[in-house]
Amino acid sequence: MKLIVLLFLCHCASAVRHSLHLFYTVSSGVPNLPDFVIVGMVDDIQTIYYDSNTEKLEHKQDYIKKDTADDPQHWESQSQRAQAAQEWFKPNMEILMYRLNQTGGVHIYQNMYGCEWDDETGEVNSFEQHGFDGEDFISFDVKTGTWIAPRQQAVITKHNWNNNEIFIAFLKNYFTHECLDYLKKYLELGRSSLLRTELPSVSFLQKTPSSPVSCHATGFYPGTAALMWTKDGVELHEEVQHGEILPNQDGTFQLSAELNLESAQPEEWRRYQCVFQLAGGKNMASTLDKTKILTNWENPPDQNVIIIIIAVVCVLLFTVALIVGAVCLYKKMNGCRQQKSDCPSSSSSTDVGSKGSQGTSQPLMMEEAKS
Secondary structure, eight states, X not given: XXXXXXXXXXXXXXXXXXXXXEEEEEEESOTTSOSEEEEEEETTEEEEEEETTTOOOEEOSHHHHHHHHHOHHHHHHHHHHHHHHHHHHHHHHHHHHHHTTOOSSOEEEEEEEEEEEETTTOOEEEEEEEEETTEEEEEEETTTTEEEOSSGGGHHHHHHHHTOHHHHXXXXXXXXXXXXXXXXXXXXXXXXXXXXXXXXXXXXXXXXXXXXXXXXXXXXXXXXXXXXXXXXXXXXXXXXXXXXXXXXXXXXXXXXXXXXXXXXXXXXXXXXXXXXXETTTEEEEEEOOGGGOEESOOSOOOHHHHHHHHHHHHHXXXXXXXXXXXXXXXXXXXXXXXXXXXXXXXXXXXXXXOOGGGTTTSOSSOSSOOO
């Protein structure tokens, strides 16, 4: 499990799964980035945001804003919990760095928890994970109600938290009942946007005449979808390269799948179809039509033009090589050194629904667990 990678891919569109995720991110040594950030997400759409610079909990969706207006005390309570979480996570980051013998540099500690619900089968999966620099540190097994430490440095924390019966009981109740209640609440409040379905626009793209043909679907919602290529109605596998589901700025999603047609004859192209499947069983099939492929190339030039172009390119490359060589020699003679710089960044996404004491009154890396 890589906590820094917060992207979940799904190529199965047979069921509708809803999710409530919340992420706490603490960073050290990252310039121009708040050292503490909370992001909340419902169905992979950001709903709340908090950082240590503003110290204000912000709503990112209209239905969250409406809930805030209807119950201002609840929102104030959530804001106080976010501030309290900041007070616990930041010093515990220092304790964790000490345990892992890290004294400086760029480091990221993340806590991710939440639940996922299949509204067709009723299945619920909950989770609680803590990671440092992309590696597991400690996690909570919801089924057994115990903390698991994959690293030796986390054993002290595991024992302390497992011995805290009040804390364990609270977590069991949250993951068994509260998390799902929160998720269903926000699904109901945001029904018009979260439970909508939108089919995409589908286009065929090709970079060069010999490149694979890409089927690009964009503007669909929800983000649980699949894209496949078929020939005569049979799904293709070896010739197909699947892309990732990516978000659009308007809250919809996009997805691509490339088909290698090197072995296909031109007259066979219309036997191929790009099939889009949206969660809930809504499908779209688009027949491959060579005349409708969007490209950024024109008809190929004749052979004489190609020879001239190659000759010109060779001359230019030779000239560039001479210039580069002269520049390198000049720098060497003057003792110049090429400067390099890294620009670390951190991104996270989360969801509404607070565990209360888990991120607020429970220190994460302290030697003694407290209720």
